[in-house]
Amino acid sequence: MQDRTTTRASKYGRIVAAVVSLLITGGDARALEPNGALHFPGVIDRLTLLGVALLLGVGWIYLVNRLRKKADQRERREQGG
Amino acid sequence: MTTYPWLSKAATWCSDRLPLDALRRFAEGKSVPRHKHSFWYYFGGLTLFFFSVQVVSGILLALSYEPSPEHAYESVVSIVNEQMHGWFIRSVHSWSANLMVAMLFIHMFSGFLMKAYRRPRELMWISGTVLLLLVLGFGFTGYLLPWDTTAYFATLIGTEVPKSLPLVGTWGVELLKGGEEIGGRTLARMYSMHVIVLPLITIMVVSFHLLLSQLSGSSIPVGTEVRKPPIRFFPNFLYRDFISWGLGFIALVVLACMLPWGLAEKADPFASAPPGIRPEWYFWPLYQTLKMVPAQIFTLNGEMLVNALVGLLIVFWLAVPFIDRRSARERPSPVFTAIGLGAILYIVITIGLAYAG
Numbered sequence: 001m002q003d004r005t006t007t008r009a010s011k012y013g014r015i016v017a018a019v020v021s022l023l024i025t026g027g028d029a030r031a032l033e034p035n036g037a038l039h040f041p042g043v044i045d046r047l048t049l050l051g052v053a054l055l056l057g058v059g060w061i062y063l064v065n066r067l068r069k070k071a072d073q074r075e076r077r078e079q080g081g
Numbered sequence: 082m083t084t085y086p087w088l089s090k091a092a093t094w095c096s097d098r099l100p101l102d103a104l105r106r107f108a109e110g111k112s113v114p115r116h117k118h119s120f121w122y123y124f125g126g127l128t129l130f131f132f133s134v135q136v137v138s139g140i141l142l143a144l145s146y147e148p149s150p151e152h153a154y155e156s157v158v159s160i161v162n163e164q165m166h167g168w169f170i171r172s173v174h175s176w177s178a179n180l181m182v183a184m185l186f187i188h189m190f191s192g193f194l195m196k197a198y199r200r201p202r203e204l205m206w207i208s209g210t211v212l213l214l215l216v217l218g219f220g221f222t223g224y225l226l227p228w229d230t231t232a233y234f235a236t237l238i239g240t241e242v243p244k245s246l247p248l249v250g251t252w253g254v255e256l257l258k259g260g261e262e263i264g265g266r267t268l269a270r271m272y273s274m275h276v277i278v279l280p281l282i283t284i285m286v287v288s289f290h291l292l293l294s295q296l297s298g299s300s301i302p303v304g305t306e307v308r309k310p311p312i313r314f315f316p317n318f319l320y321r322d323f324i325s326w327g328l329g330f331i332a333l334v335v336l337a338c339m340l341p342w343g344l345a346e347k348a349d350p351f352a353s354a355p356p357g358i359r360p361e362w363y364f365w366p367l368y369q370t371l372k373m374v375p376a377q378i379f380t381l382n383g384e385m386l387v388n389a390l391v392g393l394l395i396v397f398w399l400a401v402p403f404i405d406r407r408s409a410r411e412r413p414s415p416v417f418t419a420i421g422l423g424a425i426l427y428i429v430i431t432i433g434l435a436y437a438g
Binding site for chain 2: 037038039040041046047049050053054056057058060061064065067068071072075079
């Protein structure tokens with residue numbers, strides 16, 4: 001049991017580490033353009049913007065999904081009746 | 082009785098002046114079939130979503146972009162470095178263009194394999210193919226705009242492609258470039274095509290395509306068993322479409338924030354082309370084919386043969402609904418399924434080869 005929990009924790013740990021390193025190195029790698037003409041904001045600024053955008057996206061999906069469920073229930077009622 | 086009386090008043094005000102009820106009744110009357118291939122219906126909506134993102138982000142970029150060889154590059158650098166969230170808007174524009182093309186390819190090939198082009202949807206297929214060509218036109222004309230080395234030399238090679246065509250070749254190159262060299266006139270032409278001509282035509286064709294999709298509805302693939310009752314387009318399917326748009330939005334912002342779109346050095350027409358110059362990935366099948374075909378096949382020019390083949394393929398693709406007679410009679414047509422799968426395989430292999438090479 002403990003082994004399985006440890007394996008799972010290690011698996012999730014690896015995924016989180018991979019995502020974090022992708023976010024950081026992916027951002028920094030792109031900041032170093034061939035001629036250095038472009039200056040992108042730092043990773044923290046970009047993650048903040050991403051966080052706000054993700055909140056908007058997830059909020060949108062949550063809201064629309066609630067409306068969809070209600071519409072589906074209404075349609076089922078109408079078809080049943 | 083509604084919770085928001087102001088909303089009810091606003092709705093009444095609008096419906097007194099616009100035929101909203103008739104529109105709602107029409108949309109409610111349309112239903113979307115549910116079967117094991119229904120998943121593929123969402124890709125048309127996703128293509129439309131990314132196109133809308135293109136329009137909005139493109140308008141914002143156009144506010145600061147200067148289409149001249151002297152200032153184009155500097156204006157792009159200024160958008161990224163100085164304008165508020167300019168880097169983000171530019172990245173969103175570039176990434177959504179790529180995602181739009183990807184969604185369009187998936188939408189087109191899923192439609193092809195489901196034989197969605199069969200009667201009465203022939204015009205929907207034709208308008209969709211025209212939209213594909215327009216989108217490729219957007220990609221080609223937009224590529225030069227940053228005026229960096231990659232864009233400059235890729236456009237130089239791209240504009241030379243029609244040259245081998247008999248009769249119209251030289252004229253076509255002149256038309257694209259506006260002169261002997263890639264210069265200010267080329268940039269002006271590409272810019273005006275990208276922001277005026279192509280958007281105007283595209284909006285008209287998209288409207289026509291959407292109108293047809295509302296009138297004819299979604300097609301059910303030949304031989305597919307439909308066990309569940311269809312759902313109403315409005316609002317049930319539209320809500321599902323909006324959820325897929327939300328997922329598309331998340332994918333887009335993750336890409337734009339984590340992999341902001343770069344820029345090579347400023348184009349120098351007097352410098353030699355740097356190694357590894359390639360067009361955008363969606364032109365790689367053509368690019369790779371041109372690379373693989375020998376310069377001379379018997380007595381014919383290899384490039385001219387490829388160009389003629391591409392022309393024939395476009396005509397074939399437009400005529401598919403009229404050639405595939407078995408699908409028109411609601412019978413399976415394995416030959417066209419094989420053609421579709423073969424085309425997908427060819428695209429994947431050539432893109433892979435171009436990426437590796």
